Every structure is written in C-alpha cells, then in structure tokens.
Amino acid sequence: MKPPAHAAARCAICARPVEPAYKPFCSKRCADVDLGRWLTGGYVIPGEAAGEGDDNPSDLDEES
Secondary structure (H helix, E strand, O other): OOOOOOOOOEOOOOOOEOOHHHOOOOOHHHHHHHHHHHHOOOOOOOOOOOOOOOOOOHHHHHHO
16 A cells, blocks of 8 residues: 655654655664664574574585
C-alpha cells in the first residue's frame, strides 16, 4: 500500500523531513549515524550465535 501523497517521508533516524540527496535520511549526519550503527553491530538479527567455520558452507564439502 502506498502512503498518501500528502504524507512527507521522515528521516529513519530523527524523523525530520527527508532530503532527496540523503534519502532515507535528512542529512549526512543521520546517514553517518546509521552507518555507525551497522559497523558497530547496533543492528542485529536475533538468533543463535554462529560457531567457528559456520561462515563458509564449502568447508563442509572438504571434510567429507
């Protein structure tokens, strides 16, 4: 469903109106805050912790 045409997009960090140059953010600062959260693990999907070697499924083929 599309939002109403009169509804202005809001910054994903501070909820100010979005600037097209920084979409979906209002400024470079908010874009940098978001990037920092990604780089420091601020955004995490809950689940089991991965064990050592779980990142490369091709390792399983070599062990057989």
